[in-house]
Amino acid sequence: MNSPSSGTPSSPRSASWNAGDLIFRYLTAFFAAMVLLLIVLMAYEMYATSRPTIEKFGWSFLTSSSWDPVMDEYGALPFIYGTLVSSFLALVIALPVGLGIAVFLTELAPRWIERPFSFMVELLAGIPSIVYGLWGFFVMVPWIRSTLEPFLSEHLGFIPLFRGAPYGVGMLAAGIILSIMILPIIASISRDVLRAVPVSQKEAALALGSTRWEATRIALRYSRSGIMGAVILGLGRALGETMAVTMVIGNRPEISTSLFDPGYTMASVLANEFTEATSEMYISALIEIALVLFVVALIVNAVARLLVWSVTRSSDAGGRH
Numbered sequence: 001m002n003s004p005s006s007g008t009p010s011s012p013r014s015a016s017w018n019a020g021d022l023i024f025r026y027l028t029a030f031f032a033a034m035v036l037l038l039i040v041l042m043a044y045e046m047y048a049t050s051r052p053t054i055e056k057f058g059w060s061f062l063t064s065s066s067w068d069p070v071m072d073e074y075g076a077l078p079f080i081y082g083t084l085v086s087s088f089l090a091l092v093i094a095l096p097v098g099l100g101i102a103v104f105l106t107e108l109a110p111r112w113i114e115r116p117f118s119f120m121v122e123l124l125a126g127i128p129s130i131v132y133g134l135w136g137f138f139v140m141v142p143w144i145r146s147t148l149e150p151f152l153s154e155h156l157g158f159i160p161l162f163r164g165a166p167y168g169v170g171m172l173a174a175g176i177i178l179s180i181m182i183l184p185i186i187a188s189i190s191r192d193v194l195r196a197v198p199v200s201q202k203e204a205a206l207a208l209g210s211t212r213w214e215a216t217r218i219a220l221r222y223s224r225s226g227i228m229g230a231v232i233l234g235l236g237r238a239l240g241e242t243m244a245v246t247m248v249i250g251n252r253p254e255i256s257t258s259l260f261d262p263g264y265t266m267a268s269v270l271a272n273e274f275t276e277a278t279s280e281m282y283i284s285a286l287i288e289i290a291l292v293l294f295v296v297a298l299i300v301n302a303v304a305r306l307l308v309w310s311v312t313r314s315s316d317a318g319g320r321h
């Protein structure tokens with residue numbers, strides 16, 4: 001038995017390793033804190049720059065529809081409305097299509113079809129937004145104006161969403177172009193999540209007499225949290241998208257129940273009018289819109305994280321039972 005005074009042969013090395021571990025721990029903690037510090041600094045700078053409009057308009061800035069730079073009257077409600085409606089419409093269109101693509105590629109497609117289709121889906125994600133915008137303006141908008149909107153107006157005109165003149169540019173065009181842009185994100189991530197489902201889950205379902213569709217439903221239920229993460233990423237892309245939406249939404253600060261009418265988003269008004277802002281109040285109003293977009297993005301992601309947590313918790317509870 002070794003005497004206590006002899007110590008352990010590895011004690012000097014342990015001390016050096018402990019020092020290295022300490023440095024590594026605090027260094028990585030510093031890098032992690034930098035992310036939080038960056039978010040705080042961005043929020044503070046936007047708040048400090050937008051104080052003139054915050055002090056002048058207060059909460060009415062978020063509830064007012066007036067946007068008149070000549071009279072220095074500003075309200076962000078049309079831009080908030082346009083951002084939320086166009087993003088929600090994009091999710092309504094892209095989610096079932098993207099999920100269907102993911103299910104087909106993982107469960108039904110043979111290998112010789114799955115590989116090129118997967119490559120094409122990932123290729124869509126790498127196309128610059130300005131290319132989507134040009135295609136949307138010169139190809140999609142004329143088709144919407146001449147074909148889609150007249151069809152919707154004729155058959156669904158009794159619904160307020162599909163009333164009005166067929167402009168082509170408008171909230172409907174923005175929602176469609178956004179759905180195309182977030183489709184590869186939802187499809188590719190959902191595909192990877194479905195691939196990660198253990199084969200034993202599907203084999204057990206098939207062994208118990210389940211059909212192919214029933215086994216797929218089990219896989220979808222198993223990967224709910226991952227699919228929700230794909231939706232979160234798609235929504236984040238839709239909320240912050242600028243150029244493509246700016247080219248097809250019409251850029252008119254108004255609130256309308258019809259998807260045919262032009263609209264405006266927070267990102268679009270920043271891109272369009274920042275170079276024209278000459279007065280301090282005008283700049284302050286635009287920076288406050290940027291602050292609102294920043295806060296909306298944080299809230300949406302926080303709510304989405306809570307949803308993922310609740311889904312994961314219920315799945316874990318179901319697995320224990």
